Amino acid sequence: MIRKESEDVLNMLLVKLFNDILKIEAAAIKQGECSDLSVTENHIIEAIGKNREMTMTEVAKDLEITVGTLTTAINRLIKKEYVERRRIEEDRRVVLIKLTDKGEKAFDSHAQFHTDMIKSIIQELPETEETVLITALKRMTNFFEEKYNLLG
Structure with a gap:
């Protein structure tokens, strides 16, 4: 494949993958116990x-x-009882937030979605392809972090 064709295919795959993951994530949320x-x-x-x-x-x-x-x-999440908020006594301007028990369940559910997604990808790959995929994704991540100054 010549370089231009590779660029076109890679662009199409990245855009499709990004959009597909967002759609899958949204669908999983709507079907889960935290559908609100x-x-x-x-x-x-x-x-x-x-x-x-x-x-x-x-x-x-x-x-x-x-x-x-x-x-x-956060106001919406408090109303839905996923998050609680409090001010610290030493400085009333500082607002602390944390998950409620319901919020922790949502956190666990979302983490499980990610775990299941990754496991389903890896189980289909031979170990050599898994290594190549991880190496390529690390290089892409490093490239984007450096090029777009995303290093924190």
């Missing part, structure tokens, strides 16, 4: 993490969104 959550809300729950308490600023920074945008989403 959006993909975005699931990602917020994932960012907060299980058994952790974080400031709104930390979560917003991790997700690369504004605190105002996060506040709107």
Whole structure:
């Protein structure tokens, strides 16, 4: 295959893969026990993490969104009983958020979705192809992190 054809195929595959994963994730959420959550809300729950308490600023920074945008989403998650919020006594301006028991169940469910997805991919590959896939994805990740200054 000449280079231009490879570029076209790789572009098509990456775009399709990205879109397919988003569709599969959205469908899995809607079919699961936490069907009242959006993909975005699931990602917020994932960012907060299980058994952790974080400031709104930390979560917003991790997700690369504004605190105002996060506040709107957190208000919805509190109403749905996935997250709780409290201010610290030493500085009432600091707002801490953490998952409720219901939120931890959603976190576990979403983590299981990712585990199942990866296991289903790996089980179909011979070990040599698995190694090649991981190497290629690491190189792509490094490339995007360096080219688009995503290193944190």
